[in-house]
Amino acid sequence: AATxxxxxxxxxxxxxxxxxxxxxxxxxxxxNPAGELFAAYARDAGAREDLDRFHADRRExxxxxxxxxVVSAPILVEGEPxxxxxxxxxxxxxxxxxxxxxxxxxxxxVASLLLARIAASRLERRISGPVLRLVETAHQVSVRKDFSxxxxxxxxxxxxxxxxxxxxxxxxxxxxxxxxxxxxxxxEQRVQERTRQLQAANRxxxxxxxxxxxxxxxxxxxxxxxxxxxxxxxxxxxxxxxRGYLGRIQTAARRMAEIIDDLLRYSRLERREMQRAHVALRxxxxxxxxxxxxxxESRGLRLRVELDVEAVEAERAGLREALANLL
Numbered sequence: 001a002a003t004x005x006x007x008x009x010x011x012x013x014x015x016x017x018x019x020x021x022x023x024x025x026x027x028x029x030x031x032n033p034a035g036e037l038f039a040a041y042a043r044d045a046g047a048r049e050d051l052d053r054f055h056a057d058r059r060e061x062x063x064x065x066x067x068x069x070v071v072s073a074p075i076l077v078e079g080e081p082x083x084x085x086x087x088x089x090x091x092x093x094x095x096x097x098x099x100x101x102x103x104x105x106x107x108x109x110v111a112s113l114l115l116a117r118i119a120a121s122r123l124e125r126r127i128s129g130p131v132l133r134l135v136e137t138a139h140q141v142s143v144r145k146d147f148s149x150x151x152x153x154x155x156x157x158x159x160x161x162x163x164x165x166x167x168x169x170x171x172x173x174x175x176x177x178x179x180x181x182x183x184x185x186x187x188e189q190r191v192q193e194r195t196r197q198l199q200a201a202n203r204x205x206x207x208x209x210x211x212x213x214x215x216x217x218x219x220x221x222x223x224x225x226x227x228x229x230x231x232x233x234x235x236x237x238x239x240x241x242x243r244g245y246l247g248r249i250q251t252a253a254r255r256m257a258e259i260i261d262d263l264l265r266y267s268r269l270e271r272r273e274m275q276r277a278h279v280a281l282r283x284x285x286x287x288x289x290x291x292x293x294x295x296x297e298s299r300g301l302r303l304r305v306e307l308d309v310e311a312v313e314a315e316r317a318g319l320r321e322a323l324a325n326l327l
Contacts, residue, residue, distance in 0.1 A: 001075050003039070004032060004083045012039030019087070026068065027051040028087045030075070038083060050088065060084075067091050134163055137170075147174035213260045220260070224253040262325055274315045282307055284316075288324045303327070 003012035012030055016039055019025040026047040030038045042048040050068075063070045068088050075083040137151040147170055151163045227250045235243060282305070289303050296303060312319070 001077050001082060004030070004075060005077065009039045013041065015039075016041035022089075024089045024093060026088045026090050027054075028085065029054065031084045031086075033082055047088075054086070054088070067095070134166060138166070141170055141173075147177055209263055213264050217257060217260050220253050220257050224250060224257070227253065274318065276313055276315055278311055279314050279316050279319060280311050281309055284320050284323060288320065288327055291324070292327055 003009065003015065016028045016030070019028050019041055020043065023043075025043065027040065027042040027050060029040045029051060032038045040051060042051050054070075060072050060074060063072070068090050070086060070088045072084060072086045074081040075085055134151045137149055140146050140149050150167045150170065227246055231243070231246055231250075235246075238246065285305050285307065289305065292303070
């Protein structure tokens with residue numbers, strides 16, 4: 001302030017040259033209130049070139065450049081500005097420090113990554129590896145239904161407990177599966193044995209039915225023949241009550257013969273393989289009705305056919321037998 005008041009630029013330059021003690025300061029310049037150059041300091045020729053390119057203004061504060069820092073402050077006397085001082089400092093130390101910090105951070109980062117990799121590999125061996133092997137074992141059990149596989153035993157931690165529990169569960173499933181297989185095989189053997197016994201019983205029953213039916217028809221034919229002969233030869237000698245008894249004998253004999261024929265047809269129906277086809281129902285019913293027409297007339301019956309179903313999927317011969325027996 002004094003150098004400006006006394007207009008002593010030489011003293012001002014000597015004051016500015018004191019900044020040479022700080023190697024970071026590139027140059028400094030003082031301007032009077034009119035904005036004219038009053039005193040200047042440059043550290044070297046390069047700093048002198050930067051100073052020549054500097055365009056002073058009255059703004060105060062700090063301004064950063066790419067590689068420098070400019071600080072501008074007013075020179076005050078009793079609160080009134082009488083000039084402005086501008087000082088530029090390079091950022092070499094800051095850049096070096098920043099590079100050093102960046103290098104340290106890079107080293108720390110690389111070391112951290114290496115430590116993380118080492119820790120991850122160890123965790124993978126202790127956690128991820130057993131878990132992946134457990135998943136593979138579970139896949140074999142669920143997809144291939146192979147209950148003989150076991151997961152690799154783990155340590156004494158929770159993961160090891162999980163693996164041991166899984167192996168125990170698979171072992172129980174394997175044991176139950178073996179029991180079920182044994183029970184199924186035994187059941188199949190029993191079913192086959194029962195089937196053979198049932199087939200043998202059916203064959204015996206068919207043979208018995210066939211034999212009994214043929215054995216019973218012979219005496220029935222004799223009864224019916226003698227009853228007809230009795231009616232023809234001695235019918236006029238019998239009273240009405242005797243002729244009624246004789247008619248009942250003939251009717252019972254014919255009914256018994258029909259039952260025997262039905263048994264024979266049923267036995268043949270059971271031995272025949274079912275052959276399904278599209279069958280018209282009305283012709284079958286009408287055919288059966290014609291066969292029963294004489295018997296119905298003798299008994300004072302009349303059959304009226306009203307079909308809502310014209311055709312069915314059935315075995316033709318078996319259906320005809322069923323309708324004949326039903327009617």
